[in-house]
Amino acid sequence: MQMIEEAGAAVAEAPVHAITLLPSGKTFSSPAGESVLDAALRQGILLPHQCKTGTCGACRARVVDGEAACLPGAQPAALSPEEAGQGVHLLCCTQAASDLRIECAEIPHIPGIAVRKLPVRVVAMERLAPDVMRVQLQPPPGQQRLHYAAGQYVDVLLPGNRRRSYxxxxxxxxGQDLLELHIRHLxxxxxxxxxxxxxxxxxxxxxxGPFxxxxxxxxxxxxxxxxxxxxxGFAPVKALVxxxxxxxxxRRVHLYWGGRARQDLYLHSLCLEWAHALQGRLTYVPVLSDAPEADxxxxxxxxxxxxxxQDxxxxxxxxxxxxxxxxxxxAARRDFATLAGMRPTAFFADAFVAQPG
Ligand SMILES: Cc1cc2nc3c(=O)[nH]c(=O)nc-3n(C[C@H](O)[C@H](O)[C@H](O)COP(=O)(O)OP(=O)(O)OC[C@H]3O[C@@H](n4cnc5c(N)ncnc54)[C@H](O)[C@@H]3O)c2cc1C
Known part of the structure; x- marks a missing residue:
């Protein structure tokens, strides 16, 4: 039996199962009631994943041996009935009901990066656009800074076991421990x-995080x-650039940033600076879908x-x-593959899907 802490809330007791990853043979433990993905991340094993809501499908893996079950309330929308019939699961939605052997890609461990829960203080808030806030966060003195890779995100933990990803x-x-988020008002x-x-x-x-x-x-x-x-969606792109x-x-980079109106390109001048500083290596193409005349x-x-x-x-x-x-x-995933021959394995996505609760 193991105590599981979820979002700082109540603790529960649950039977613990052993998970073996194939082909590496790496093992970790996974209590019933926690997703196999969360159990792996908590123990420092980085498995492919992104939205953690069952929508993106990045955490697809095949259970070759043992009993796995869908977590109560989880919605593995990205899984087709054919895949489910072949033992494929989305590990963010799946709990172990026995010891499992799972066929799964693994991401090499990046030294220093480990999922942690930590308090952070808001040190600055700046409106970058009427509906976009830059929020800068810092761990309080004495807390170690968060290590992460460009493109990763954190969950803000809210009362009632709710969380929102940024x-x-x-x-x-x-020497830089500020975390920067760009949050759009819904x-x-x-x-x-x-x-x-x-x-x-x-x-x-x-x-x-980081996730x-x-x-x-x-x-x-x-x-x-x-x-x-x-x-x-510019936030993770900014970290990558x-x-x-x-x-x-x-590496040659073509940056395309879309919004409805000019104000949606809330760091347009920074992109122009990048394009100027990296001439020949970075091109910047801003695109507006619904610009008012006033723009x-x-x-x-x-x-x-x-x-x-078009380009x-x-x-x-x-x-x-x-x-x-x-x-x-x-639309990009579909049209780039069908109209421009993009390899499906060359498409990486960070879709800002809605969170449950
Ligand atoms: C991996 C990941 C990274 C993300 N990064 C960012 C980020 O950097 N900046 C950012 O602004 N947001 C980001 N999001 C979205 C963010 O997590 C929240 O979903 C969003 O801020 C809404 O939270 P809320 O609690 O205000 O709204 P909620 O109370 O969750 O939702 C209010 C209403 O809006 C709808 N809704 C929720 N989210 C969205 C959405 N994304 N698009 C359209 N409708 C929605 C809901 O269905 C509901 O009807 C990210 C999401 C994921 C999964």
Whole structure:
């Protein structure tokens, strides 16, 4: 039996099962009632995952031996009935009901990166647009800073076991312990109403992370990259570009950022600075879908993923990193593969899907 702490709430006792990953043979323990993914991450084993809500499908794995079951209330929407019939599970929605052997890709361990829960103090809040807030967070004195990779996110832990995910918008650097989030207001939203109403400097939040394996493929490849963002999907893209700048990578990058109106491109001038500083290596294409006349917008218009297709008829040699609205991410995944020959394995996504509760 093992005590499980979930979001700082009540503790429960549960039978614990042994999980063996294939082909590596690595093992960890997984209590009933906790997702196999969360159990692995808690024990420092990084398995592919992204949204942790059953929507993106990044944590697909096949159970080859043993009994696995869906967690109560979980919705593995990304799993087809055919996959389920072949023993495939989404590990974010799955609990162990016996010892399991699981066929699963593994992400190499990055030294220093481990999922933690920690309190953080709000040190600054800045409106980057009428509906976008930059929130800077810092662990209180004495707490170790959070180590993470560009493209990862944290969960803000809320009362009643609820949580909301936000991408980290800066790259982690030595001597810099500020965490930067870009939060878009969804009026009526549980957490973003608080951010735009009550939250203020010096308040303390509890977060857990880092999560997600989006962006971790970057170092391995020199393929030209399309960075595709809609709205606050710019946050993880900003971290990826900062990482490229910090490593001096020679990789060619095409950054496309879409919004409805000019105010949605809330760090437009920063992107222009990057394009100027990295001439020949980074191009920046802002795209507006619904700019009012008052914007006097003379740039590209339409859907941002269609602008990519207009400029790149052949994406067979590219890698694509798409972040933001799930509809944009889905359209890009579909259209880039069918219309421009993108390899499905070269598409990495961070879709900002709604969280349960
Ligand atoms: C991996 C990941 C990273 C994310 N990173 C960011 C980020 O960097 N910046 C950011 O602003 N958001 C991000 N999100 C979305 C964020 O987690 C919340 O879903 C969002 O802020 C709404 O929270 P809320 O509590 O205010 O609204 P809720 O109370 O959850 O929802 C209010 C209403 O809005 C709908 N809704 C919720 N989320 C969305 C959405 N994303 N798009 C459209 N409708 C929605 C709900 O269905 C509901 O009807 C991310 C999501 C994921 C999964």
């Amino acid at each position: 991408s980290l918008a800066t790259t982690a650097r030595e 009026p009526g939203g549980l957490f973003t109403d608080q951010v735009f109403g009550k939250l203020k400097a010096r308040d303390v939040l509890r977060i857990e 997600g394996t989006f962006g971790m493929h970057d170092d391995a490849s020199q393929a030209p990259a399309i960075l595709l963002a809609s709205g606050t 900062e990482q490229l700048l910090a490593t001096g990578s020679g 006097a917008w003379a740039g590209r218009t339409g859907w941002v993923h269609q602008a990519v297709l 790149h008829a052949d994406l067979s040699q590219h890698e694509v990193y798409a972040c933001g609205a799930p509809a944009m991410v889905d």
